[in-house]
Amino acid sequence: MSSSGESTTTASAQFLSNIIGQSVVVKLHNGMLYQGVLESIDGFMNIALNQATEHYETASNGLLHRYDGDVFVRGTQVLYISEA
Amino acid sequence: MSIAEVLPLEIIDKTVGQPVWVMLTSHREFAGTLVGYDDFVNVVLEDVIEYDHDQEIKRHAGKMLLSGNNISMLVPGGKRL
Amino acid sequence: MSEVQQSKRKFEGPKREAIVNLSKYADNKIRVKLAGGRLVVGVLKGYDQLMNLVLDETVEHLRDPEDDTVILEGQTRELGLVVIRGTMLLTLSPMDGSEIISNPHGPEEEF
Numbered sequence: 001m002s003s004s005g006e007s008t009t010t011a012s013a014q015f016l017s018n019i020i021g022q023s024v025v026v027k028l029h030n031g032m033l034y035q036g037v038l039e040s041i042d043g044f045m046n047i048a049l050n051q052a053t054e055h056y057e058t059a060s061n062g063l064l065h066r067y068d069g070d071v072f073v074r075g076t077q078v079l080y081i082s083e084a
Numbered sequence: 085m086s087i088a089e090v091l092p093l094e095i096i097d098k099t100v101g102q103p104v105w106v107m108l109t110s111h112r113e114f115a116g117t118l119v120g121y122d123d124f125v126n127v128v129l130e131d132v133i134e135y136d137h138d139q140e141i142k143r144h145a146g147k148m149l150l151s152g153n154n155i156s157m158l159v160p161g162g163k164r165l
Numbered sequence: 166m167s168e169v170q171q172s173k174r175k176f177e178g179p180k181r182e183a184i185v186n187l188s189k190y191a192d193n194k195i196r197v198k199l200a201g202g203r204l205v206v207g208v209l210k211g212y213d214q215l216m217n218l219v220l221d222e223t224v225e226h227l228r229d230p231e232d233d234t235v236i237l238e239g240q241t242r243e244l245g246l247v248v249i250r251g252t253m254l255l256t257l258s259p260m261d262g263s264e265i266i267s268n269p270h271g272p273e274e275e276f
Contacts, residue, residue, distance in 0.1 A: 011120020011128045083146025090211030090219045092248045109201025156253040
């Protein structure tokens with residue numbers, strides 16, 4: 001049932017380990033969009049961002065808030081995490 | 085138990101590397117290239133266009149991990165415009 | 166004590182079979198409702214134990230943008246071959262043996 005022969009790690013786990021420390025965008029189910037540096041992420045998709053900005057739906061929709069420190073995002077609310 | 089001719093996960097597996105159109109339970113949809121997936125059908129996509137109510141919302145140049153939590157349908161071949 | 170546990174285990178049973186045998190709908194047109202309100206009709210080509218489905222010649226029935234619960238009559242979009250997640254499946258029914266009736270709760274028609 002695994003997707004590819006060459007590795008036992010899943011595509012999602014591989015992606016997550018590759019993007020730590022990079023700039024990412026995270027969207028929640030309610031449409032809030034967070035852009036920042038990915039500090040860490042776990043298997044539940046709990047996410048810690050640094051220097052995040054908050055927008056609604058897209059970054060072109062005006063800055064709602066700027067977080068100078070860390071932002072923790074609960075995994076259950078995460079719709080996607082994407083390379084910025 | 086009879087064996088179905090086509091297994092759903094087999095179809096998804098054959099779509100890896102090809103365009104796919106992912107629909108959520110909401111009116112949100114994602115069209116991109118399928119990079120991979122896991123047992124929960126969390127999906128990794130590349131070069132994604134995000135839609136809501138059939139309107140383009142946002143383009144994502146790199147890779148994206150889309151939570152399988154709200155995925156209702158996957159359409160191999162990509163979005164039909 | 167161990168006997169009780171054993172008999173309990175026996176009662177619960179080791180194998181779980183699906184309560185519907187989807188093989189009888191293979192290559193038949195079925196109507197599937199999904200969590201969130203999507204409605205699709207397609208030909209059942211495959212499935213697994215988790216009730217993930219493969220449908221072909223699939224059409225999705227469009228809904229009123231103002232009200233998600235209202236299906237717009239005759240307005241569909243073609244999806245072709247699709248995979249449906251079993252986790253999101255609400256109802257599944259065969260198309261033949263059912264017919265579409267006019268809304269019985271709608272405004273009364275004149276005779």
